[in-house]
Amino acid sequence: MRAAVFEDVGVLSIKKVERPQIERPDHVLIEVELCSICGTDVHIMNDPPGYIATKGTILGHELVGKIIEVGEEVTTVKLGDRVVVNPNDYCGACSYCKNNLPNFCENIEAMGIDVDGGFAEIVRTSEKVVFKISEDVPAGVAAFAEPLACLLNGTEKIRIQPSDSVVVIGAGTIGLMFVQMAKAAGASPIIVSEPSELRRQYALEVGADFAVDPRETDLSSFVTEHTEIGADYSIEVVGSEMMQAINCTRKGGTVLLFGVNGNAVPSVVQSKITQSEIRVQGTWLANASFPKAVKVLESGVLDLEKLITHTLPLEDTLDGIDLLRKGEGVEILIDPRK
Ligand SMILES: [Zn+2]
Ligand SMILES: [Zn+2]
Known part of the structure; x- marks a missing residue:
């Protein structure tokens, strides 16, 4: 599949990579509909970086997509469900997780920063960080779920x-x-x-x-x-x-x-x-606020479609990051299917 990979300081390349596989019983694979460029992506791509990402990682952490494969123990989502993702997968076992503060998890795996993210045709994550969202919400609006949860x-x-x-x-x-x-x-x-x-x-x-x-x-x-x-x-x-x-x-x-x-x-x-x-x-990341974010998006109380200035193909991810850095765009979406 094609993906936008953070290779080194200031270097992002669009290239063919291996399709992710289900490796744990709680894994799900999501076909990405849209993934938006975040200020964090700009900080990652700056030289020197204002936010440290792991080299070789596919960027992108604000996405909406469809479930296309599930591990054998997954029960709460099924094939075809449309979902948004909390990109900060938490362990559930450390002291912070046990105190209901998963945003401070000591073993957080940050999608699009430490593990492969959504500027790709398919992304893998775990069942506990995906949230169903109505098909009635336009994909571009659903992509706001992560920043809205934060x-x-x-x-x-x-x-x-x-x-x-x-x-x-x-x-x-x-x-x-x-x-x-x-x-x-x-x-x-x-x-x-x-x-x-x-x-x-x-x-x-x-x-x-x-x-x-x-x-x-x-x-x-x-x-x-x-x-x-x-x-x-x-x-x-x-x-x-x-x-x-x-x-x-x-x-x-x-x-x-x-x-x-x-x-x-x-x-x-x-x-x-x-x-x-x-x-x-x-305030840091999202803490049990994804269900609320989904409700707010489904309610239409915020006029978010207005904020979408660009929808770009995967090839143009770096151009999108530049537009955001220069303040020439607001919500810039990447469509990895194009
Ligand atoms: Zn973000
Ligand atoms: Zn934890």
């Missing part, structure tokens, strides 16, 4: 209420979904910071009240101007703008850190957090 793990930690003011720093797919979720929760105003003009337009279209270019506008002054005391919640989706998020937040407010950039070493003014009693909350 986002819901974050929104559970902050509980935005009607009239809360929210700042979202970074308006890629995740940032734009946070805007839609905040809007659905009744937040006002919602202020987005994003250097890409295309993404600022999207932010306004999906519910932001303001979208500013942080290179031209001093974000924290802008936020103060529109909220009087600063935002109730600031959500950082970039991985390097923690201080910016803290500076936008009112005393007693909350910063949610979603972004990850391994190359960033932001300097922190600790007194600002102490004296303003700001709560800084990290």
Whole structure:
């Protein structure tokens, strides 16, 4: 089968590889319908990488597809079922797993990072990380399940209420979904910071009240101007703008850190957090939030089709990653059947 393989720093090649085989009784094989490019893929392909992947691995971890083969002990899905996948397969036996925190599993196998992923015609995973999703959900929308599950793990930690003011720093797919979720929760105003003009337009279209270019506008002054005391919640989706998020937040407010950039070493003014009693909350991967993500996608409460800017054949995976890096696309999907 054909696949996009991460060969070395900055090198991705589209080539023929062996079709995966069922090797364990809980394995399933999925024929990939669509797999979206994530910011993590951009970080992996950067030189130096901002996120470390294993060389020789097929990338891609946000996918929807059909079950085409199952191991002998699989009971909850069958051939032909359409599924989305939690790419972070957990062991179920370590201390974190036993405490219902599989996102911190000490033996996590990350699809598309450590083990072969979805920029391929077929991908293998285990039964416990696949979730059925209705055929009525367009494939491009179903491909949002993984980022949405991670986002819901974050929104559970902050509980935005009607009239809360929210700042979202970074308006890629995740940032734009946070805007839609905040809007659905009744937040006002919602202020987005994003250097890409295309993404600022999207932010306004999906519910932001303001979208500013942080290179031209001093974000924290802008936020103060529109909220009087600063935002109730600031959500950082970039991985390097923690201080910016803290500076936008009112005393007693909350910063949610979603972004990850391994190359960033932001300097922190600790007194600002102490004296303003700001709560800084990290959020990592998805934790039992896949069933909720599937429900949200099936409900249609978010207008995600609007965020799809490109659907590309497998051959163009690297071009798609470049488009995302340059901020010239939002949700970029790879169709490995093309
Ligand atoms: Zn991702
Ligand atoms: Zn574990």
